[in-house]
Amino acid sequence: MRSCYWMKHFHLFRRYASHFTLQLTRRYRYIDVHKQIFVMSQEEGKNRNKVYKVVLTGGPCGGKTTGQARLCSFFESMNWKVYRLPETAYIFLSGGVKFTSLSKEDAYRLQRNLIKTMMQIEDTFFDLANTCEQNCLLICDRGLMDGSAYLDPTDWERMKQENGWNSVQLRDNRYNQIIHMVSAANGAEPFYTIDGHNTRHEGLDTARKLDEITAAAWVGHPYYDVIDNSTGFEEKVNRMISTVCSRLGIEVNDRLSSESKKRKFLVKSLAPESMFPGYQDFDVQHYYLSSPSRKTQARIRKRGQNGYWTYTHTMRRQVQDSMVEIRMSISEKDFNILYEQRDAKRHPIYKKRRCFLWNNQYFHLDIYKEPNPERCKGLMLLETYTALKGDDLPLPDFLEIEREVTGLTEYSMYNLSLKE
Template sequence: MMQIEKTYCELAQMSTKNCLIICDRGIMDATAYMKPEQWEEMKMKNGWNEIELRDNRYNQVIHMVTAAKGAEKFYSTEHAVRYESPDVARNLDDMASQAWVGHPYYDVIDNSTDFEAKLIRMISTVTDRLGMDFRERLNVNSKKRKFLVRELPSLEAIDMAASAETKGYPQFQDFDVVHDYLATPGQKTQARIRKRGQNGNWTYTHTIRRYLQNNESAETKMHITSRDYTNLLAQIDEKHQTIYKTRRCFLWNDQYYQMDLYKEPCQERCKGLILLETYSTIPAMEPLDLPSFLDIVKEVTGDPYYSMYNLSSKVWLQNTKGKATVSHDSIPNEVANGDVHQEATSNGDHDETNGDINGLR
C-alpha cells in the first residue's frame, strides 16, 4: 500500500497540472485487521510513529460509515468484495473509524441521508478542504457548533453513566496544541500558526484568513515545515498571548468531536476553560445529541467571548468597556470598521470584571 501511494505521489509531482490523489484506503485502516500488539511491533520494526502515518501522510481523511450501520436494508454480502456479516462489518467499521481519530482534518459521513446525498456530503468535504466554492451545487449546510463544558467527568461519573445503559467515555486521542497569532498589515487579514502533536512528534500549520465583502471570508491552511514554523514565530503579534491546549478527539454515535482543554500559562479567563466542538447540519441553538458523559453548560456558537482570537487577546476585555465587540470569527467586515457590537451579559455566564468564567473555577 505504501509503495503504491509513493508511486502515485511521484506521478503527480511529474505532472504539469494540479493533481488530487484519492486513496481508497489509508495505512491506519490496517489496524482494524490486526491485534494491537501486532501493530505496535510493526511500528517498532519500521521506525514508524502515528503522527507521520496518520497526520502528516494524508491531508484529509474521510470515513464513509458502512451501510450496516443505519442503512441495513442496503447492506448485502452479494457484492464481490463484501463478505462480512452486518455484525462483523459494524465492528470493523468502528475499529477503522477509531484508527483515524486525531487527524486534524477528519470527517465522518454517516447514513443519516440517502446514498446520493451521502456522496454529495463527501464531495463537499473535499471541495471545502480544497477551498473550492460549490455552495449552490453542494449545499450541505454543515456548520461548526461550540459548547462550554463545565469540567471533565470523573471516573466515578463515567462508571455511573455506563451502568445507566449509556456509553461511558469513548476511546480518544489527546494532542498538545500551541496556537500563535501573527502580526498582519490590516484588520481584514488574520494569520496564525499552529503546532500539534503527540509524544514529541509534530505537525505544523499556517492559516491565513482574509475577510471579503458580504460578511464572507476566505481561509487558506497550509502544512509547513518545522523550519518554516520557527521562522514565522518571529512575526508573533505581541497583542496576543500564546494559546496552549490539550485537544481531545473522539467519536460519539458516529459524530466526530474535538474538545479543547486550555492550559497554563494563559490569561485568567482561560484557566479551566473547556470547549467542545463539532460540525452539524442542525442550526445553532437547536437541540443536538451531545455526549451524555459531559456536563454541558451552554452552547457558545458565535459568542465572541469564546472566540480563540479574543481569548488570546491581551487587550480585548479592556477595549470592550462594557460591550463585547463581535470577533473576527463572527462578522468580519463590520468588526474591521468598528461598527458592530454585542451587549455583554452579566447573568452569571461570564464576569467581564475579572474574566473568570463562572462554573469553571
C-alpha cells in the same frame, strides 16, 4: 530574511483570495459569512498546482466505491486531474490470500508488507501529482492507518517500533483529509449486501464491528469527516463530495447542497477518562503573528503526540462577505522562522485537544492549559462540524454542556489571546 519569508506567504494568501474572486463569475460562489472558506493543508506541485490528498475509508458496504467514482467525476468536471489510488489489500485478497487462514505471525508479516506496498504505491502517485500541470486530487482507497484496525494494539506498536514509524507521521502528516463512509450495517441495514463483492463475506454484526474499528483507527487526524446514514444514499454521496469541496474552500451553487458548519459548546466540567469512547489526546500550541495588514489574522500551530509534531500556518482575511481562511502545512524550520514574528499584543494559547467519535459524530474537546491568560483558566470548548441545527444534534451524554457558544466572539481564540 524572515520578513521576506512572511511576505511570501502573504502573497500566497493574496493569490488564493484573488482566485476565489475570479471564480465568482464562474461556477463557484463564496460560502456565506457564517461558513468560512478553508483553503487548507494544500501542497504546491512543481508547476504551482494544488495537490490535495484525501483518504476514503469506511466499513463494508459504506458506499466507498461509488463515492470514489462520483468524487472523481465531479472534480474532473472542474478540470482537475484526479488520481484514484487502488486499495492495496484488494490485490492480496483477490489473489487468493485469506487472512483468516494465516497464523498470527504470518498475518503480522503480511500486514507489514501490505503497508510498505501501500506506501510505495502512494509515493508513486504523489510524485506524479507533484509534476502535474493541473490542480490534482488524489483519492486514496483506504490509507495507512486502516492496517492498524486489523492488528492487536500491541502488534501495531511493535510494527511501528520495528519500522521506525509513528502515528503522527502515518496518520496526520501524510494526508490532507480523511473521510469515513459509515457501513450500511450501521443505520441502513435493509441496504446492506455482500452481492457483487467476491472478497466480502461479512454479516451485519461483523460489518458493524469492522466499521467501528476502522473509524477508530483515524481518530486524531485534524481533518476527519464521518459520513453517516442519516440520509438516503444519493444524499450521502453528495455530502461526502461536499465535505471535500468545503475543506478545499469551494462550494458549487446548485450541484451540491451542504449546510455543514462548525458548532461550539461550552463544557462545564470534564468527565472521567473512563467515560470517553476511544480517544486521542494532542498537545496544541497556537501563536498569533504580526500581520502586514489589519484585515489579516495570521497564526502558527504546533500539534503533537508523544513527541512527534505537525506544523500549520493559517491566515484569515475578510474578502467581500466571507471570511477566507488558508491553512498550509509547513516544516519545523518554517515554523521556527515564523515563530520570531509573534504578535507582542497577544498571548500564546496552549490546549490539550481530545478527539473522539460519539454517535457517528467526530468531536474535538479543547481543554485550555497553563500558561494561558486568566480568561482561559478552566475553559473547555467542544467543537464539531454538522448540518444539524439546534437540539437535533445529539451531544455526548457523559459531558456537562453549559450552553452553545457558536459565533460568540468572546470565545474565539483570536479574542481569547488578546493581552489586556
